[in-house]
Amino acid sequence: MAHFHIQNLTFQYPNQSRPTLDSVELTIEKGEFVLLCGQSGSGKTTLLRHFKSVLTPYGSRQGVVFFNETPLEQINSREQAGQIGFVMQDPEEQLVTDKVWHELAFGLESLGTDPGTMRLRVAEMASYFGIQNWFHRDVSSLSGGQKQLLNLAAIMAMQPEVLILDEPTSQLDPIAASDFLNTVAKINTELGTTIIITEHRLEDIYHRADRVIAMDGGRVIANDTPKRVGKLLWQQKHPMFAALPTPVHVFYAAGGAGDCPLTVREGRRWLSETFETRRIAQREPAEQPASREAVPEALTANGLWFRYERDEEDVLRGAALTVPQGSLFAIVGGNGAGKTTTLKVLCGICRPYRGTVRIFGKPLKDYKSAQLYHRCLAMLPQNPKSLFVKRSVGEDLREMCTDREQIARVAQLCQVEHLLEAHPYDLSGGEQQRAALAKVLLTQPKILLLDEPTKGLDSFFKGQLARILSDLKERGITIVMVSHDVEFCAEQADLVSMFFDGQLLAAQTPRKFFGQNSFYTTAANRMSPCVFRNAVTAEDVTPLYRRNMEDGI
Secondary structure, eight states: OEEEEEEEEEEEOTTOSSOSEEEEEEEEETTOEEEEEEOTTSSHHHHHHTTSGGGOOSSEEEEEEEETTEEGGGSOHHHHHHHEEEEOSOGGGTOOSSBHHHHHHHHHHHTTOOHHHHHHHHHHHHHHTTOGGGTTSBGGGSOHHHHHHHHHHHHHTTOOSEEEEESTTTTSOHHHHHHHHHHHHHHHHHHOOEEEEEOSOOTTTGGGOSEEEEEETTEEEEEEOHHHHHHHHHHTTOGGGGGSOHHHHHHHHTTOOSSOOOSHHHHHHHHHHHTTTSOOSOOSOOOOOOOOSOOOEEEEEEEEEEOSSTTSOOSEEEEEEEEETTOEEEEEOOTTSSHHHHHHHHTTSSOOSEEEEEETTEEGGGOOHHHHTTTTEEEEOSSGGGGOOSSSHHHHHHHHOOOHHHHHHHHHHTTOGGGTTSOGGGSOHHHHHHHHHHHHHTTOOSEEEEESTTTTOOHHHHHHHHHHHHHHHHTTOEEEEEOSOHHHHHHHOSEEEEEETTEEOOOBOHHHHHHTOSSSSOHHHHHSTTTOSSOOSHHHHHHHHHHHHHHOO
């Protein structure tokens, strides 16, 4: 029996020229683990929101969504709330109470569950998800990973038949994201809960899916097992192929023979077996020659100490960094470590009680706001919605600049020219990120601070973002980027530093930084050390594979 059956679903938002969903036909069986993937704006989130009436967006719709063979609109909201759980991309949008224990009980209270059953369910979920140690804490004191885990636990306390997750790890660091997705898989295998999930991070989830549904332009373009979808996207040379896990990407790009690996473990075995009897002619990627020219410093910070409240612990404890002009400096680290706080201190939003920040050699405190934020320094915040103050993307951009040609160039660069008439809050997460980036770039900064710029972006626009950042660097613009996306940092950064215990550890090149790590590293590096050394991206592993297949004996 199918949990969901969708018949000819077409949906179009108001004032949009084309439908967001176009004649979608799908069936989701009970107990399935279904991964929904696609580029930003492909219709993934819109489709997910049609699985629950209270979340269905406003617009014109044709077609029917059946749940347990009954049209969804005929099922009352109470029954839907109990049977269909939904975890949103931003945990802040879903939390409604002040205490952890109350958040766990809130859904059960809303369903009228008796107190005895409620206490038992809350205790069970707190134990199952490891929440006991922060059961009585304020929700506001939790890290992003803890908030998202709390959302998941609160929904599972209602014992839903279906769990829907919309990019749930977009704000989590790599280790927290992996733990979260492992928990989701455990819910599917141990409890039999049907899982429908959209996710841009496919390394930890792709191989677990029973079925992968790929979308493009509001249509379903692939609907099959992970291996078959990977092969299909490769054969079609579809841009979505770039989003697939590193082992899949390396296998096809290198012309691998045999069965395509889906996981790091399978990829490691494939490489080991391939080169077991071959001589390895080259084990490391070719190093780029280091420039001997002295590069002036664009931004420096020394001995930064900062805390938010007088009685709280310090977030920054002597933090220091030096960023060369025209470089991309990436900061990685766990959730709640202090990376965002560092950016806020660097741009003057937060003032340290000790230490100095210099912009092009001049103390930050000596800049007036008009000097600092006009053609000097700009910051893209983690939440792009905080930048939107108008009723359309076009109005927001015109607020920053009156030059229509400049607006048109930046809109085209960020691929938001077709979104200028749309309300910013009607956009997908990736589209909002691109619109916010366009607004920030219109200030023409010389130093650009980016807080999680790849959040919500598909692999295609990550490539576009990489080209944008490369172009900005060529113009001499300096970029400081905080990111959980280690793959993007490995590919694009000039220097990488980890934030830990209130400080920034010594900055290193991506190859040296990720090459020596065991956990905080890339899938390519975890997959290839059995054969290669310091190969930290798929673009490192692929040519090494080809070279050694040609020269090895």
